[in-house]
Amino acid sequence: MEVAATLSPAKPSWNPLRIDGTGLEPNVLLAAKLIAFCLLATNHLRVYPDEPFLPFLPFLDALRAPFPFQPVTEALLIGSALALLFNRRVRMACLLLGGVIILGVVASKAYYGNNKLFCGLFILLAGLTRKGEEPSVLRWQLAIVYAGAAINKWFDPDWLSGQFFSYWAGEKLEQPLFLAIASVIGIGWAGKMMCWSTLLVESALGVGFAFRRLWPAAIWLGVLFHCCMTWFTGSTFTMFFYAMNASFIAVAAWPKRPLEAFYDGDCGFCELSRRAMARIDPGSVYVWEKLQTGRAQSQYGISNDALMQRLHVVIDGNEIRSGFAAFKRMLLANPVTYFFFAAVVLASGWVSAGFRSLVIAALVAFFFPLFSPVGEAAYNWIARNRHLMMGGESCQTD
Amino acid sequence: MRRALGIAILLFQLGAIVYARFVPARYFCWAPYDSQNDYLIEVVVNDRVLSRDEIQSRYRKRAKGADNRSIQHIKDIITGYETSYGADENAQVSLSYWVNGGEEQSWKWPRH
Numbered sequence: 001m002e003v004a005a006t007l008s009p010a011k012p013s014w015n016p017l018r019i020d021g022t023g024l025e026p027n028v029l030l031a032a033k034l035i036a037f038c039l040l041a042t043n044h045l046r047v048y049p050d051e052p053f054l055p056f057l058p059f060l061d062a063l064r065a066p067f068p069f070q071p072v073t074e075a076l077l078i079g080s081a082l083a084l085l086f087n088r089r090v091r092m093a094c095l096l097l098g099g100v101i102i103l104g105v106v107a108s109k110a111y112y113g114n115n116k117l118f119c120g121l122f123i124l125l126a127g128l129t130r131k132g133e134e135p136s137v138l139r140w141q142l143a144i145v146y147a148g149a150a151i152n153k154w155f156d157p158d159w160l161s162g163q164f165f166s167y168w169a170g171e172k173l174e175q176p177l178f179l180a181i182a183s184v185i186g187i188g189w190a191g192k193m194m195c196w197s198t199l200l201v202e203s204a205l206g207v208g209f210a211f212r213r214l215w216p217a218a219i220w221l222g223v224l225f226h227c228c229m230t231w232f233t234g235s236t237f238t239m240f241f242y243a244m245n246a247s248f249i250a251v252a253a254w255p256k257r258p259l260e261a262f263y264d265g266d267c268g269f270c271e272l273s274r275r276a277m278a279r280i281d282p283g284s285v286y287v288w289e290k291l292q293t294g295r296a297q298s299q300y301g302i303s304n305d306a307l308m309q310r311l312h313v314v315i316d317g318n319e320i321r322s323g324f325a326a327f328k329r330m331l332l333a334n335p336v337t338y339f340f341f342a343a344v345v346l347a348s349g350w351v352s353a354g355f356r357s358l359v360i361a362a363l364v365a366f367f368f369p370l371f372s373p374v375g376e377a378a379y380n381w382i383a384r385n386r387h388l389m390m391g392g393e394s395c396q397t398d
Numbered sequence: 399m400r401r402a403l404g405i406a407i408l409l410f411q412l413g414a415i416v417y418a419r420f421v422p423a424r425y426f427c428w429a430p431y432d433s434q435n436d437y438l439i440e441v442v443v444n445d446r447v448l449s450r451d452e453i454q455s456r457y458r459k460r461a462k463g464a465d466n467r468s469i470q471h472i473k474d475i476i477t478g479y480e481t482s483y484g485a486d487e488n489a490q491v492s493l494s495y496w497v498n499g500g501e502e503q504s505w506k507w508p509r510h
Contacts, residue, residue, distance in 0.1 A: 054478035110458035114430035137404040148428030167499030
């Protein structure tokens with residue numbers, strides 16, 4: 001009953017951290033919102049064309065002065081981005097925002113850029129999807145981006161020979177790791193290694209997003225690829241890093257209903273943790289239930305011993321996670337997490353590119369499967385000692 | 399209708415990827431950071447050499463810089479400008495460029 005009641009509010013919330021109750025699938029909306037958020041946070045308007053300049057479609061030259069191109073497009077861009085963030089007519093907002101960005105791209109050869117084109121197309125295509133439908137058009141968009149990038153490189157002699165990276169990383173960026181590798185194996189081989197690695201990863205991503213069972217691997221590969229590129233070059237490639245990572249959310253498996261979290265209701269520390277998690281859950285993506293109700297045991301067959309040892313989370317009534325894995329899954333199901341990530345990465349970039357790379361590495365490592373043993377060990381230590389952390393407040397389980 | 403529009407947008411991109419195999423430009427075909435081009439643009443209008451600021455204002459591109467897309471895009475901007483907004487000025491443009499650190503190449507406008 002409690003789960004059903006939190007499925008969807010009657011009207012969409014004005015809270016930008018909520019993604020339920022609109023005409024879009026929650027994860028599609030979240031992906032589009034994150035791109036809109038990053039567009040605004042990076043002040044994308046400063047690079048948006050002030051008027052058409054050598055447009056791809058010649059008739060757009062008619063939008064030069066006296067037509068007020070800049071004020072009209074600025075108003076549309078900001079208005080639609082804000083409408084999207086505040087859950088107002090989100091599909092229309094996506095069509096408008098994506099349309100305005102694409103208008104800028106086709107109206108000015110000087111503004112043309114792959115990252116802007118991707119943002120515009122992705123948001124526009126998101127607006128063409130609908131709640132209850134699989135957003136396959138977005139998945140194919142990702143497959144086309146990576147396949148296109150790979151195909152272009154496969155036909156480029158400078159990529160096949162390694163010349164591209166030898167020059168870019170070796171001479172232009174003077175990338176320390178690349179130069180260190182080059183000092184051992186030679187710059188030609190180092191360039192070839194980087195070029196071919198990129199070629200293979202982009203090819204794999206093109207294939208990965210085309211086949212359903214490969215999506216999870218493709219998402220991880222994509223996240224690692226873009227994070228490594230940002231670390232390697234010190235650049236987010238304008239919006240590319242943010243937009244590509246955000247877009248993966250739209251094709252990720254997303255819970256259809258709130259996560260059921262079973263915790264020890266007789267434990268002070270557990271109750272404190274529950275309250276802390278509830279504070280960052282404006283969309284009620286978690287439904288908390290004390291293990292003492294016995295439902296976890298009767299409905300999902302989780303033993304009482306296991307429940308006493310670790311937090312358990314049930315996703316969509318059929319997938320059970322516990323401990324650190326449950327904690328990670330809860331974070332990944334919460335839109336606040338992604339806005340937090342975006343804000344932290346953006347803010348760290350204002351400090352320095354190196355600091356931003358460290359922050360990105362830490363965030364990725366926390367969720368990366370190889371880190372799980374460390375996370376589980378830390379979780380188990382905390383779980384074992386939770387009675388010591390409440391300064392005298394008792395924890396009945398111990 | 400919306401499904402048809404979505405499919406049309408995807409098909410357009412597939413067409414652009416195929417088309418890019420036959421032309422030097424790389425528009426709408428997903429070729430980001432596929433080449434590193436260092437370039438220098440010099441412009442003479444009515445025997446006057448334009449300053450770097452004037453060139454940037456003219457083409458919305460730095461007179462001297464680097465571009466990570468096909469060098470054809472810069473040639474297209476120069477050609478586009480000189481055949482439209484600046485057609486009456488009879489500018490003489492010289493573009494020197496180096497693709498991925500290779501040999502210097504040059505290109506001039508007008509083309510004859």
